[in-house]
Each structure stands twice: as C-alpha cells, then as structure tokens.
Amino acid sequence: MPFTKTDRHFGRFVLAAVAAGFAALVIAVLAVAYGISRQQEHNAWVLHTYQVETALTEFRFWAERIEVVRRGQLLQPDQRFVDGYARAREEVPKVVERIAALTADNPSQQARVAKLRDLAKLQIDTVGQVFDRPGGVTDAEADKALFSDGSFEAIRQSRATSVEMIEAEQRLLADRQAAERRSVFTTYAILAVAGLVALLVAASTIWLVRRNLNEVKASRDALRGLNENLEGAVAARTADLQRANDEIQRFAYIVSHDLRSPLVNVMGFTAELDAATKPLAEMVAKAEADAPHVVSEDARLAVKEDLPEAIGFIRSSTQKMDRLINAILRLSREGRRVITPERLKVAEILDGISASLAHRTSEIGAEIAVAKPLPDVVSDRLAVEQIFSNLVENAMKYAERGRPVRITVRGRNSGGKASFDVEDNGRGIDPRDHERIFDLFRRSGTQDQPGEGIGLAHVRALAYRLGGNVSCRSEVGVGSTFTLTLPSVYKPPKEA
Structure with a gap:
C-alpha cells in the first residue's frame, strides 16, 4: 500500500520533532558547559585577587618589620634587630617582584608596583645607613639619622599605595562578578528554553504514539468484524495493521533509545551545576560578611534562591521524561519479543x-x-x-x-x-x-x-x-x- 500525503506529513513531523528534541538537548549541554567554564574562569579571578591581597599584606608586614627593628635598635641595641633588618631587606624585594608578576596584565597596577619598589628601596637604604655603619648606633650621627630619616614617610606612602592596589583589585572583581551573573542568567535562560522545547517534543511524540495506538486498536476491532469468507480483505487489512504496528515499534524505539543518551547527559550536567552552586553560595556569603556593599540583593537572591529553584525544575522535568522514555522502551521491547x-x-x-x-x-x-x-x-x-x-x-x-x-x-x-x-x-x-x-x-x-x-x-x-x-x-x-x-x-x- 503506497504512502499517502498524510503519511508523508506524519513522517516529516516525526523527524522534525526528533530533530528539535536533539537540538534542544545539544543546546542545553552547550549552555551547561559554557556556564561551567565561566564559573571556573570566575573562580580563577577570585583566587587571583586573593593572591594579590595576600602578597600586599606580606609586603606591608615586612615594611612594618623594618620600622619595628629600627625603633628597637634605637631603644635597646641588639643583634636580633640587626638580623631582623637583614631578613626584611632580603624578603621585601622578593615580595615586590611577586606582586609585579601577579599584576603583569594591569598597566595601572604596574605603575603602583613601581612606586612600591621605589618606596621599599628608599626605606631599606635609609635604615641601612644606620645598620651598615661600623659601631652600630652609638655615635651621634647614627642617632640623628635614626630620628630624621624618611622611613616614616616611606611606610605611610607604602600603606596608601597598597590600599589603592587592593581597592583596584576589588573593583575588578566586582566587574567580573557582574559579568559572571549575566552569563549565569543567560545560561539558565537557555536551559529553560531548551527544557521547554524538550518537554514539548516529548508531549508531541507521546501524543503521536497514542494516536497511532488508537488507530491500531480501531483497525483490529474492524478486522474482527470482517466475515470469515472475506479472506482477501482480511489478509490486506492484516498486512496494513502489521505495517502500522512495525512502524510504531520502530518509532517508539527511536524515541526511547536515541533520546535517552542525551537526556542522561543533561541529568549529569544538571547535577554538576547543582554542585557548582554550593561554592558560589559560600563565596557570596563570604563576600557579604567581608564586603557587604559588593554583593547586590539580586545577586544574593540569584545564588541562594533562583539558581536552586531552576535546577530543581530541570531535574524534576528530566526525571519525569526519563520515566516516560523507559516506559516506552519497555513497550517497544515487549512488542518486538518473539511469541513462544x-x-x-x-x-x-x-x-x-x-x-x-x-x-x-x-x-x-x-x-x-x-x-x-x-x-x-x-x-x-x-x-x-x-x-x-x-x-x-x-x-x-x-x-x-x-x-x-x-x-x-x-x-x-x-x-x-x-x-x-x-x-x-x-x-x-x-x-x-x-x-x-x-x-x-x-x-x-x-x-x-x-x-x-x-x-x-x-x-x-x-x-x-x-x-x-x-x-x-x-x-x-x-x-x-x-x-x-x-x-x-x-x-x-x-x-x-
């Protein structure tokens, strides 16, 4: 029996529905992958900011230590202060170079690093004029140098410069967080649209299966009503029924088998995305505690409420789709089993x-x-x-x-x-x-x-x-x- 125009339209619709389902799943997978990569990039920048802040804190520690040993030597000369100054003189240039390496991609920060380098050299040279003198600080010129050198001013300017650098890093981090929130919103919007398309495809395919099962049932009922003497009509109708049944089995197998693999991927990536929201929530909580002005109300709600709700919706929808596909697969396998x-x-x-x-x-x-x-x-x-x-x-x-x-x-x-x-x-x-x-x-x-x-x-x-x-x-x-x-x-x- 040749295919009619309706059959061709039906076949095209089935192919279009399956293609749309695959496209939705591919888009969802790409969106999840994009979101994860952006999250990793954002985490790297957060770590970078913390590294810069740590290095600046260490620089200030050694600069303050130079001033401490200077004052200690003034009050009570001791070899420990001389050794402390020698250690600080050795560590300060290393810390400055580490800060320079961390901020190598930021010209404005590099200018501040150059200023820090000059201030550190000025402080070391100034205090070193005293510690490097033979006889220590016992003569009058050494005492005069200890009271009148530029160490105080160098420390003050070092503090101000390091604070400027930390504030600059925090501004960069805030900008990157805003970009990250936009990318997360876009990712979830894509996932929502893809999930909706997948649900529509599943609903349409289920409707098609039901419609064809009803047609098969009607055909069988009509077949039972035929007269036993109409062997030719019975044979023709049986052949049509068998073809329709085979088509349903093939269609059910395609839907249940080929859609299940990408669906499993979506479920897996949804679980990973769910896991990724936990460190993000912890980071927002820490940012709220350390710098409340950095975290907006929208960002807090997005991390603590919107993202978990969206993930839960996707997970429940995919689980329902998985149960329906498994049910169709069971029916398809039973329909293809050989009767014994x-x-x-x-x-x-x-x-x-x-x-x-x-x-x-x-x-x-x-x-x-x-x-x-x-x-x-x-x-x-x-x-x-x-x-x-x-x-x-x-x-x-x-x-x-x-x-x-x-x-x-x-x-x-x-x-x-x-x-x-x-x-x-x-x-x-x-x-x-x-x-x-x-x-x-x-x-x-x-x-x-x-x-x-x-x-x-x-x-x-x-x-x-x-x-x-x-x-x-x-x-x-x-x-x-x-x-x-x-x-x-x-x-x-x-x-x-």
Missing part, C-alpha cells in the same frame, strides 16, 4: 502469582480466590503471566478504603476461545473511563497511587499480540471485572 507458545495450566500460573504476593496480601488483609478448574491454553507463558500479574496487582492497588480486598478469578471455554474474569471489590471505575484506561499514559479516578498509566495499556497490547482481547466492566464504589479472552490455541498471524 506452549501448553499452559492457567490455574498453576495464578497459584504462583498468589504465592509471590502472599506477603503483600497478608499485610493488607487481601484474599485471592481462584475458582478451579480453569481452562488451559496454548500460548506464550511470559505474556500470560504478565497479563494476570498486572490485573491482580491493580485490583490490590486500587482497593476501597476500609473494605477487605477480595479478588476472584474465574474461567470458561467458548467456541475455541478461553475467557477469564478477574473480579474485585475495589473502588471501581467511572463508565466514561472503561476504554480510556487502556490508553497509554491514561489513568482514572483519584491519582493517589504511583504509576505512569502503562500497566493496562501493556495488558491490552499483550492480549492483542496473543490474538485475544481484554475489556472492563465496573461500577464506582462496587468493584471491577476485567475479562481476558484468548484463543485456546495460539496461531501466528500468517497462519491465522
């Missing part, structure tokens, strides 16, 4: 299910009754076990509060088919939802139980694959009965 028919004793299967749920039933006071004998079938063991497990577990999950759970399974043969009723006394289902509950990602009633709306869609898909069907009868507040109909002997589609 064998003779099954359904009563024994249900006894095994009851035994596996014994701990749960004893906890909630539930009772599972199997009305034997039950008809045997030739079908796929794993699929049949999954169908009954889902139906029994759903009956236990959606029990009526305050009413002991009672589940009864009955069976009968009719015209080459075996029918099984799973009856419960739970909360029941609204008549308007009797068919909707079999749709993918659709649930009914109060959503107080965990789940993604996959179980009953999976049950009906398995029943269809086995050549049967599952239906529901229910009354709100009374209970529900799910009827599973299977061929007594499974036949592959071609043979059927």
Whole structure:
C-alpha cells in the first residue's frame, strides 16, 4: 500500500520533532558547559585577587618589620634587630617582584608596583645607613639619622599605595562578578528554553504514539468484524495493521533509545551545576560578611534562591521524561519479543502469582480466590503471566478504603476461545473511563497511587499480540471485572 500525503506529513513531523528534541538537548549541554567554564574562569579571578591581597599584606608586614627593628635598635641595641633588618631587606624585594608578576596584565597596577619598589628601596637604604655603619648606633650621627630619616614617610606612602592596589583589585572583581551573573542568567535562560522545547517534543511524540495506538486498536476491532469468507480483505487489512504496528515499534524505539543518551547527559550536567552552586553560595556569603556593599540583593537572591529553584525544575522535568522514555522502551521491547507458545495450566500460573504476593496480601488483609478448574491454553507463558500479574496487582492497588480486598478469578471455554474474569471489590471505575484506561499514559479516578498509566495499556497490547482481547466492566464504589479472552490455541498471524 503506497504512502499517502498524510503519511508523508506524519513522517516529516516525526523527524522534525526528533530533530528539535536533539537540538534542544545539544543546546542545553552547550549552555551547561559554557556556564561551567565561566564559573571556573570566575573562580580563577577570585583566587587571583586573593593572591594579590595576600602578597600586599606580606609586603606591608615586612615594611612594618623594618620600622619595628629600627625603633628597637634605637631603644635597646641588639643583634636580633640587626638580623631582623637583614631578613626584611632580603624578603621585601622578593615580595615586590611577586606582586609585579601577579599584576603583569594591569598597566595601572604596574605603575603602583613601581612606586612600591621605589618606596621599599628608599626605606631599606635609609635604615641601612644606620645598620651598615661600623659601631652600630652609638655615635651621634647614627642617632640623628635614626630620628630624621624618611622611613616614616616611606611606610605611610607604602600603606596608601597598597590600599589603592587592593581597592583596584576589588573593583575588578566586582566587574567580573557582574559579568559572571549575566552569563549565569543567560545560561539558565537557555536551559529553560531548551527544557521547554524538550518537554514539548516529548508531549508531541507521546501524543503521536497514542494516536497511532488508537488507530491500531480501531483497525483490529474492524478486522474482527470482517466475515470469515472475506479472506482477501482480511489478509490486506492484516498486512496494513502489521505495517502500522512495525512502524510504531520502530518509532517508539527511536524515541526511547536515541533520546535517552542525551537526556542522561543533561541529568549529569544538571547535577554538576547543582554542585557548582554550593561554592558560589559560600563565596557570596563570604563576600557579604567581608564586603557587604559588593554583593547586590539580586545577586544574593540569584545564588541562594533562583539558581536552586531552576535546577530543581530541570531535574524534576528530566526525571519525569526519563520515566516516560523507559516506559516506552519497555513497550517497544515487549512488542518486538518473539511469541513462544506452549501448553499452559492457567490455574498453576495464578497459584504462583498468589504465592509471590502472599506477603503483600497478608499485610493488607487481601484474599485471592481462584475458582478451579480453569481452562488451559496454548500460548506464550511470559505474556500470560504478565497479563494476570498486572490485573491482580491493580485490583490490590486500587482497593476501597476500609473494605477487605477480595479478588476472584474465574474461567470458561467458548467456541475455541478461553475467557477469564478477574473480579474485585475495589473502588471501581467511572463508565466514561472503561476504554480510556487502556490508553497509554491514561489513568482514572483519584491519582493517589504511583504509576505512569502503562500497566493496562501493556495488558491490552499483550492480549492483542496473543490474538485475544481484554475489556472492563465496573461500577464506582462496587468493584471491577476485567475479562481476558484468548484463543485456546495460539496461531501466528500468517497462519491465522
């Protein structure tokens, strides 16, 4: 059967949606990488500022030490003061050169470093005229030099210059912090847009899957209504149905498999970004304590509230998307599994299910009754076990509060088919939802139980694959009965 214009439009839409999803994920990854690199660069500049401040503090320490040993020698001459002066004279030039290396990229700071170098030399030379004299400070000329030299003025100017350099570094740091805040805001804006696009793509693909599943269901219902003598029409319709089913399986696999890898990357980078906000918050807190005027209210709110909130939104959205993709992947894998028919004793299967749920039933006071004998079938063991497990577990999950759970399974043969009723006394289902509950990602009633709306869609898909069907009868507040109909002997589609 050739593709129609609608089919081509559908295929193009699917490709466009997948491409948009990949583009959104790539943009999100690039935005996270850009944000991390900018954060690292900002941290490097903060460290640089602290290094400059530390070196300036060390310079002031040695300059003050020269003055201290000068005064000490004046008051009480001692060899320790002479040794202290010698050590200070050796360390001051090293510290000045380290400051020069740290500020080599800043011409204005280099000018101040040159001034510091001159002041340090002036102070060392002035005090050195006294300490280098033979006989120390005992003669009158030495005493005069100690009182009248320019050491005081040199220290005063050194202090003023170092304060200017620290203030200049702080201004540079403030400018860089402002640029960093702008880059962080831009990064999160890009992440928000990319996340929104990814969610829209996920919603559209889910809608497409549901629409195609509904079309497959309608096709199968129509196929069952055809006259047995219309073998040609049945064969043609079966072929169309098989092609549609294969297309759905391929599409589900593409969506679940190819989108999952970049989604995992987004989740990983979101975790790294979350970890990166902690040192940023600590830095802002330290800046608030040391220099409150540097941190604006917007910056504080961005670090302490806006960034964690945005990261939490991205994380919850990606986790939800991951659960949905995993659910689609499970359905796709089950749809591609090869059916292996064998003779099954359904009563024994249900006894095994009851035994596996014994701990749960004893906890909630539930009772599972199997009305034997039950008809045997030739079908796929794993699929049949999954169908009954889902139906029994759903009956236990959606029990009526305050009413002991009672589940009864009955069976009968009719015209080459075996029918099984799973009856419960739970909360029941609204008549308007009797068919909707079999749709993918659709649930009914109060959503107080965990789940993604996959179980009953999976049950009906398995029943269809086995050549049967599952239906529901229910009354709100009374209970529900799910009827599973299977061929007594499974036949592959071609043979059927």
